[in-house]
Each structure stands twice: as structure tokens, then as C-alpha cells.
Amino acid sequence: MGANIFITEETIDGADDGPLAGKTVAVKDNLSTDGLRTTCGSAMLDEYVPPYDATVVEHLKDAGATIVGKTNMDEFGMGGTTETSAFGPTKNPVDEERVPGGSSGGSAAAVAAGKADLALGTDTGGSVRNPAAFCGVVGIKPTYGLVSRYGLIAYANSLEQVGPIGSTVEETAALLDVIAGADEHDATTRFDQTMDAHPAENSDYAAAADGDVDGMTVGVITDLLDGADDRVVETFEAAVSDLESQGAAVVEVSLDSLEHAVQAYYVIAMSEASSNLARYDGVRYGLSTGKEGNWNDVYADTREEGFGAEVKRRILLGTYALSAGYHDKYYKKAQDARAWIKQDFDEALAEADVLATPTMPVLPPKLGESLSDPLQLYLMDANTVPVNLANLPAISVPAGEADGLPVGLQLIGPKFGEETMIRAASAVEN
Template sequence: MSADLNIFITETEIAGADDGPLAGKTVAVKDNISTEGVRTTCGSAMLDDYVPPYDATVVERLADAGADVVGKANMDEFGMGTTTETSAFGATRNPVDPERVPGGSSGGSAAAVAAGEADLALGSDTGGSVRCPAAFCGVVGIKPTYGLVSRYGLVAYANSLEQIGPIGNTVEDAAALLDAIAGPDPNDATTRDEGADSNYAAAADGDVDGMTIGVPTELFEGADEGVVETVEAAIDDLEAQGAETVEVSLPSVEHAVEAYYVIAMSEASSNLARFDGVRYGHSAGHEGNWNETFAGTREEGFGAEVKRRILLGTYALSAGYHDKYYKKAQDARAWIRQDFEETFADVDVIASPTMPVKPFELGEGLEDPLKLYLADANTTPVNLANLPAISVPAGESEGLPVGLQLIGPQFGEERIVRAASAVEE
């Protein structure tokens, strides 16, 4: 099935320890996470032949926990996309409906779990790239608090936003994978000690009695009617299990998509400057003329979406426009963080649709990038505020999966795992 769905860029066998909490579990690893001796392409022709000389910290921790890596999963090129159609190696199809996309950018990871090609998977989430494909494929995906999981060995897209996160068929499975990879790392100065001693899998007990769930009106506006109905029914089920729901307002999130894309594209333009055919990546081979080599390398190596984001990010950082765009985006980010902090003073978790739409048909969004960017409206605020969130299947609309997103305060993973497990039950 993996060949039919184009799930893996590279199939491999990396055996873990004989014992450990994940012994016998198979894991698909997103192809922007370094694996020693195994090709890591980021879904790009730029890194078609790149073989890392080291393992990412999360891959080392998988092996220590006893998990076996079975393949490098397809992804949108350098993590830039919502559909896994921008990969240089072709689109991945959704196992639920092969004529639809699996979401992105970690579409291969979510599809591997949904198709039964792997028990678990690792993705990376910069603006929803774990939660979107989890919602579209009907599985569970966790975006951890920024700093909970090491990014050492993750090929950078937007450093201040991205986190590696687990994907599983159940909340408990995804939480057990989070247990294995979480914790401080001397190779990543952004990691923190908070949460290192937590037992996230044990928190999947379904006990939401007395929990207060905030429901922000802004994250329901503009969503498909079927998505809203499915998510509201899941929230009603939580109420029936003893949770209290209250309507809350997060006015700043209306600016999240704009702020996110300015910041993410700006950071991408800086991070991807290293791929010049000299230091890293494919070389166009124009010997003796560095300018021609640089231009030709990036023309041949990068796809259209990556080029678009590099150009827009470079423009936002250019002289005369930095304050107009980048600084304003950072101001909006501070406002979003403040809104969440004030709301979490009164509620335990926040609930919303993960995605405001159902899975796109293949090719539907490629000609309209703005439509795809706007589809990230509910997921990007979480990354801007560096918060944890989980997408858990809420049900179906017209036979297609719908995800419920539960957002927690910083290092509040146990709360969102507990609430999500109640949705499962």
C-alpha cells in the first residue's frame, strides 16, 4: 500500500534496542529529521543525495526506547505546504480517500500510521504540520510545547516556531512516543527541563470531570458547516463526561496567519541561504562563475513553493520593509501570546476544529496558495505562542475525518492528552 500512496521516500530498517517502552513498535520518520547513513531529502531535489553522518536526538531516543524505524516519510518540500503535494518526489495520497491529500507538511508520517505501514510516526510542526495531517488522515498528532523536544538534527525551516511531534492511532500511543522523545538535550539550547519527568501516556485516562474547556468563537468562524457540527458534538460529549465549557474570545488570532507567514518566511529565507551548491545541496555545476552556480543551483534545486517563500521572506527583511512587516508580525505574535495567557487564567484547555476544512482533493489547492495559507488559521496561533496542542479524531463529515484541536498552556501536555483521551472514549 505504501507504494500506491507514495508514503515513503526511503524505506529502511533501523533496529532499536531489544527492550524499552516502545520495543517492537515500528516508526516512520519525517524526511527532514536526520538519520545516520540513511538518505534525508526534506522532500527536495536540493538534498536528493544527502546522507547525514549523524542521528537526530529524537532518532537516538527512539532506538533507546526499542522502536524500529521503517522508513523516511514523504513531506512537503522543506516543510512548506499543507497537502504534501510540493514534494519533489510526488504527492502522497490520503489512505482514507486516495483522491484526496493527507495534509501537510508531515503528510507521509500521518498516512503511514493511517495506512498501517507504521505503528507510530514522527513529524515536525511549524504552523500545524503535525496536526493538519493527523486531522485529515483520522489519527492523533501532538505538537509539543516549544522546548520540550530537541530539534537537534531537524533541518531548519523556521527555528522559533517548529517542534518535532508524535503521531499515533490512539492518544495513548502518541503520548507514549512523546514520553520517549521529550526532555532536555545539551545539543539544543532551546530545550527546557520542564516536563522531563512527566508520564504523558499515563495521563490518557479520560478523566475530564471538573475540567474547564474554553471554546473561542474566532476559531469556528469560517469553518465548513460539517466540520463545526462534528467538533461541537465532540465538545458536547466532553460536557457529558463532566467537563465544563465556556465561551472565550481570542481576538488576536484573526491576525495569526498573516503574522505567522511573515515570520516563517523570513526565517526560511535565512535558513535556506546555506543551500548554495557550495556549502550544502545540489550544484548546478557552472564552474568558474559563482553567481551562475548560485542562481542555477537554487533554480534547479528548489520547487515553486519554496522559491515563493524565500522571495517573500527576503522582501519582508529587506531595508525599508523590516519594520513594516517583520516587526509588526512580531508585535502581533506578542499580542497572541498575551491573549492565550489571559485565557488560560480561566480555563484548563481550549478547543477548536483542527482544520476549518475537510481534506482537499488532489490538486485542488496548488493553484491558489492563499487558500492553503488560510487553511492554517486554527493551527498557526499555537506555534506563534509556543504552546502545546493535540489533534484527535472528532468524527466524520461526509465520510471524511474531522479533527478536534485541544490547546494547553505551556508544558500543559498532560491536560490536553487527558482531554483528548476522553474524546476517544
């Protein structure tokens, strides 16, 4: 079985020339590819073949990239280890006894194993940054609205962004240059009326990777160091003092709202997931059990057979949170917490140019270790989910190793502040 990085290995050639000519790119299996099976890591979509390309896939082809396959992922993006995939877990190329992170584990593993120069993942609560950290590569979660979501099979619409993964900050930023931009098919990419154009039009993300942090202020979020593995904190702190030696000023910041982030995130994400996954009914596309009977029975049978345990758990919790009598108690409260988190980040980013945390509070767990305790798995997202709730950009860059395993440093920028964040990340890499 090997590392089980791809669900479908197939080569799609791009244009003859372009900024990605000669580069191979692996694409996460929740991004639609015209004529090529797209499963979302689920038995529900085992044989689904989309009739069109996602906008980001079109951009890859136009830029001359060669697509080398669709990568394994947690089912519908629900998981942080790529172990909930209906096609079996992916192994971490750094240590095959460990998880590669998730949900874009196949994409990060493809880059780490040299199976692709670059990869696309999607990030709802850390799903690009988590596997980038665990596999020792670079992953960017762009500001919400920077990259088109058209053709992405959604998990949670208000949180999710397509993001690039690469070996270096500059290469990853160059892929962001290719995929970012306005899209008439996606209203979330409509630029803010205070700007003259979509932010990507006036940006050169790859050029920002110049490593110049002289005079930059880096805010370390102290709340997210508590409870993290000591080896991770040590590696993180060494990388931050390295930034300081390159001329950055380091300040400590605290965001009181973060203690509610994981709870708010899971209520919102699961609520949106339960709504999004209602369309898998055994009638229109995807799995159909072929059983006959009344519609409710057919619907239930299809979902029983098509969805895995983690997806069912999240649908149930999301449906409960949205149900009459509980909507105000859970969903509305979570949205209030989200507004508070956003406000806290804005205040912190008024004091610092970028904010820094360890990407993951732990080292990559062993395969099978975290599956028995979903709550532990959810808490692993503590450092990444606040960024999605605030719709901000973040990058995970390798900060060093602890016990031979990669540790990622996360830098968070202001809204559409990708260039500043990329500049700081390239200094970490240097």
C-alpha cells in the same frame, strides 16, 4: 506508485528492549538519520546522507523502536497538503483521491495505512496536527523547548517542534515520553529557571491519557468557528458536548488577536525560511549543478534547479520582509502581533484548562485542488498557526466523520501543560 508514503524505505533496528520494543516508527524526512538519505522532500537534498542522528532518532533507537523508513513531506515543510514534495504527492489512505494534509503527510498516512505503528512529524504551523486531522489519527505539537530540535533540518527555528503521531492518544503520548527531554546539543530545551528540572523529567504523558475530565473547563475559541465548513463545525460541536456529558464545563472564549495570526505567521516563518535556506549554495552539500562561472551564477543556477515553486515563493517573500526599508513595516509588526497573540492565549487559559477548536476548518481537499491558489492554502492554517506563534502545546484527536471523511478536534494547553491536554483528548477519543 501506491500512496507514495515513503521517500526511502529502510529498516533500522533499535535496542533489544525498551518502551517501544516491538513498535515500528516512520520518521519524517527532515530529521537526520545517520547513513540514511534525508531529503526534506527536495531535489536540493536528493542525495544527502547525514553523518549523524537527530536526538529524537537516537531516542527512538534507545527505546527499542524499529524505524521503517523516511516519510514523504512538503518540500522543506512548506505546504499543507504534501503536494509540494519533489517526489510527488502522498495520497490519503482514507480516500486516495484526497490529500493527507501536510507537511508531515507521509508520517500521518503511514500510521493511518498501518505501514507504521507510530510516526514522527514536525510542526511549524500545524504540520503534525493538520495531517493527523485529515488522516483520522492523533498528532501532538509539544510546547516549544519540550523536545530537542537537534538534527532537524529547519524551516523556521522559532516556531518548529518535532511531534509524535499515533493511532490512539495513549500511544502517541507514550512516544512523546520517549522523545521529550533536555538536550545539551539544543539550547531551546534549557528549562525555565523557575523550574527545578526540564518539564519532561517529572511527567508521564501516557499515564495522563485516563479520560478523566470531570471538573475540567474547556474553552471553545468562537473566533475560529466562523468561516469553517458547517460539517466540520457540526462534528466539532458534537464532540464538545460529549466532553460536557463526561463532566467538563464548557465556556466560550474570544481572542481578538487571532485575526492577525495567519499574516504574522507567514511573515515570520518565511523570513526565517529565507535565512535558513541561504546555506544551499551548491558548494558545501546538497545539489551542485556542476556548471562553471562566477559564484553568483552558480548559486542562482543551483537554487533555480534545486528548489520547487512553493519554496522559491517563500524565500522571495521572506527576503523581501527582512530587506532594508521593509523590516519594520512587516517583520517587526509581525513580532508585535505574535506578542499580542501570546498574551491573548495566556488570558484565555486563565479562564479555561484547555482551549478547543476544529483542527482544520475544512475537510481534506482533493489532490490538485488547492495548488492553484496559494493564499487559500495559507488560510487553511488559521486554526493551527496561532499555537506555534504562542509556543504552546496542542493535540489533534479524531472527533468523528463528516461525509465519510475524518474531522479533527484540536485541544490547546498552557505552556508545558501537555498532561492536561492529553487527558482531555483521551476523553474525546472515548
